[in-house]
Amino acid sequence: MATFKTLLETGRPLILHGALGTELENRGYDISGSLWSAKYLIEDPQAIKDIHKDYIRAGADIVTTSSYQATVPGLAQAGIDREEAEQLIRLTVALAKEARDEVWAELSEEDRSNRTWPLISGDIGPYAAFLADGSEYTGDYKEISLEELKDFHRPRIALLLEEEVDLLALETIPSALEVQALLELLAEEFPTVEAYMSFTTQDGQTLSDGTPVAQVTKPVASSQQVLALGVNCSQPDKVSPFLVAIAEQTDKPLVTYPNSGEIYDGATQTWHSSPDTSHSLTENTQTWIRQGAQVVGGCCRTRPADIAALSQQIKR
Numbered sequence: 001m002a003t004f005k006t007l008l009e010t011g012r013p014l015i016l017h018g019a020l021g022t023e024l025e026n027r028g029y030d031i032s033g034s035l036w037s038a039k040y041l042i043e044d045p046q047a048i049k050d051i052h053k054d055y056i057r058a059g060a061d062i063v064t065t066s067s068y069q070a071t072v073p074g075l076a077q078a079g080i081d082r083e084e085a086e087q088l089i090r091l092t093v094a095l096a097k098e099a100r101d102e103v104w105a106e107l108s109e110e111d112r113s114n115r116t117w118p119l120i121s122g123d124i125g126p127y128a129a130f131l132a133d134g135s136e137y138t139g140d141y142k143e144i145s146l147e148e149l150k151d152f153h154r155p156r157i158a159l160l161l162e163e164e165v166d167l168l169a170l171e172t173i174p175s176a177l178e179v180q181a182l183l184e185l186l187a188e189e190f191p192t193v194e195a196y197m198s199f200t201t202q203d204g205q206t207l208s209d210g211t212p213v214a215q216v217t218k219p220v221a222s223s224q225q226v227l228a229l230g231v232n233c234s235q236p237d238k239v240s241p242f243l244v245a246i247a248e249q250t251d252k253p254l255v256t257y258p259n260s261g262e263i264y265d266g267a268t269q270t271w272h273s274s275p276d277t278s279h280s281l282t283e284n285t286q287t288w289i290r291q292g293a294q295v296v297g298g299c300c301r302t303r304p305a306d307i308a309a310l311s312q313q314i315k316r
Contacts, residue, residue: 004167004194005117005227007061007314008253013289013314016257016297017064017121018307024051026303029049034132036076041088042080045095052099054304059311061116062171062295063100065092065160070123070134072155084158093163096120121169122160124182127152128174136200136233139174144277147180157190168195170226172233172299174208179216186225195225196295197230198255204241221250230255233299236284243291253294256285259301275300282310289314 007014021037022127029047031037056063075085100118107115127149128135133142147176157168170182179197188195197220200208207216222228228251231242236258241302243254264273277299296314300307 013106014061014295015311016062017060018298019300022300036069049099053103053109056103056183058304058308062119062121063096065096065123065208067092067123069129074130089159090163116193119166121167122165124170124289126172130266136172150185176211176216194212196228196255197226198230201234201242204238218244228253228255228295232257233259254292255295256288256293257297257299259299
């Protein structure tokens with residue numbers, strides 16, 4: 001069975017699973033509160049599995065688990081004890097695998113022969129997701145140390161790997177310190193796992209915390225485990241300059257999955273302003289592929305139809 005590394009070596013684009021939380025919202029679910037989409041691991045896990053299935057039907061090659069907001073500390077704050085919290089994190093993998101297996105069973109032999117067996121990617125969202133204050137877009141973590149960030153990420157990574165995800169998605173990372181923590185944690189404690197890492201940017205030149213792209217690209221480029229890197233949940237018009245800055249430091253495959261271009265208000269947990277409709281996700285992605293993007297998709301406020309259109313065009 002193909003691994004993330006072997007799929008990257010083919011050189012062909014890989015289509016990512018799209019937004020989960022905002023897709024739940026589009027389907028009428030209330031995602032307010034600190035747990036955001038993770039509360040439906042408790043209240044309605046079938047809703048999460050249904051979204052996974054829709055993205056796989058749309059052509060996703062990588063199915064991202066619903067663990068972005070599901071952390072042991074975050075679930076504890078919601079009154080959930082450690083044993084149940086760990087079971088909920090494990091559940092995120094089961095739901096993704098069940099969705100993959102069920103959709104695969106629906107496909108004809110011809111359809112299967114034209115597709116890659118979807119990989120399961122364990123979603124490692126940033127410390128900002130636990131804060132639930134929109135700091136994915138500022139990187140403002142105030143007082144937290146490198147070791148505290150490692151302690152935060154360690155349990156979820158271990159649980160996802162015990163459930164045998166195929167790779168990790170280290171995504172929406174806004175802070176250079178968090179980049180360092182994740183790279184050291186993988187190298188020191190999880191040395192066999194493959195991953196990709198994607199950052200957030202507000203200006204196309206720096207991480208959200210203001211760190212120049214080159215400063216974080218160099219250590220990521222030297223990692224033997226992070227096989228691709230790029231940008232997610234950032235405005236589409238910031239992606240191309242960010243990719244240029246990364247490509248000056250490494251020839252690793254690039255990752256792109258922007259949001260719709262709207263602005264997130266962490267205080268009210270709402271999106272504001274109009275989405276960027278100057279180009280479709282597919283049109284933008286074709287440009288980014290020419291810049292070296294190989295792992296591509298959409299993040300917040302993009303939907304299964306967007307992934308289907310992207311998949312049809314790219315795979316054609």
